[in-house]
Amino acid sequence: MYALRLIIKNALRHKLRTMLTVLGLVVATLSFGLLQTVVDAWYAGAEGASNTTLITRNKTSLVFPLPLSYQAKLRGVDGVTGVGYANWFGGVYQDPKNFFAQFAISGQSYLDIYPDYLLPEAERAAFLRDRKGAIVGRKLAQEYGFKLGDIIPIKGTIYPGNWEFVVRGIYDGRQTGTNTATMFFHWDYINESILKTAPRRGNQIGVYVVRIARAEDAAAVSATIDAQFRNSLAETLTETEKAFQLGFVSMSEAIVVAIRVVSFVVILIIMAVMANTMAMSARERLGEYATLKALGFGPGFLALMIFGESMLLALAGAGLGIALLYPVAAGFGAKMGTMFPVFEVAPLTVLQQVLAALGIGVVAAIAPTLRAIRVNIVDGLRSIG
Incomplete structure (x- = not known):
């Protein structure tokens, strides 16, 4: 419990920076979820197809x-x-x-x-x-x-x-x-x-x-x-209903691929932003890390502080992004009307958002943690003041 309070205090030490970082994570998570939902809507007809229905058309x-x-x-x-x-x-x-x-x-x-x-x-x-x-x-x-x-x-x-x-x-x-x-x-x-x-x-x-x-x-x-x-x-060509539906989707496959790529690029960009935020925080606290090491706190405790703060920010942004996804998706689906007959947030999309947030939190904390663990006590204490 003490460690959690310390992590929260560290995260709120620079409130503006924290707020902007979380806001960026919210936008990234929301964008990723909405783009994935658009892709799911594209495939909705094929996914809902019956496996006991065939379509026969002109060959x-x-x-x-x-x-x-x-x-x-x-x-x-x-x-x-x-x-x-x-x-x-x-x-x-x-x-x-x-x-x-x-x-x-x-x-x-x-x-x-x-x-x-x-x-x-x-x-x-x-x-x-x-x-x-x-x-x-x-x-x-x-x-x-x-x-x-x-x-x-x-x-x-x-x-x-x-x-x-x-x-x-x-x-x-x-x-x-x-x-x-x-x-x-x-x-x-x-x-x-x-x-x-x-x-x-x-x-x-x-x-x-x-x-x-x-x-x-x-x-x-x-x-x-x-x-x-x-x-x-x-002459005829007979195929399953799912294959028939996927034939239509393949006509716009380039668009679907582009949307998928953009959704992952958004995650990579916010990962870089998050990594920069954690690197700045670690650089400012080198003296504190050196003091903790001098008091006998080991590398595990330092890693816990840095990873904890990174995961807290990532999950806070992801949580808000996921919460906003449902009303935003509902509004987007209503605006698109019958263009997307089925437009719903899939559980897999939410899982991907959570995993992306966890990945961002972990990756962003690796470099600052290694730097904090390797800092020399004398060099770290010299940076105080």
């Missing part, structure tokens, strides 16, 4: 569709327990800045594959009955104020025209990481109009979503599906 590119007739063949593949399909719609709601994901889906077969979308039975039934019906995620509904019965006008880009959808349901996520910033509606409604205006584009969908009985059969089922459509006019 050439995702922009090329697949025939609707493939659905029956997919259902007949051994190990497949459900097949749905989805098509990216890419429409504009009121203003091009109002970006959010919109998918035309196969209705019940699609919803059955994604049980993490929690929808009251009455709303689910209303959606399935209404050809113009749509369901929206809770986050999306809160962002734009959508309510049950509202009509959402969407200007088509991939599918030209002015479309109207009626909100029949608002879904929640079973898990905190479930995407609730998406709008779903019936592909049949879109297809009916396309068949009239552009028949050649009708009965074509973007991807098939395939549910399998066992995750360990994913590779075998994927190979069987792709072999079935080999040498056809629209």
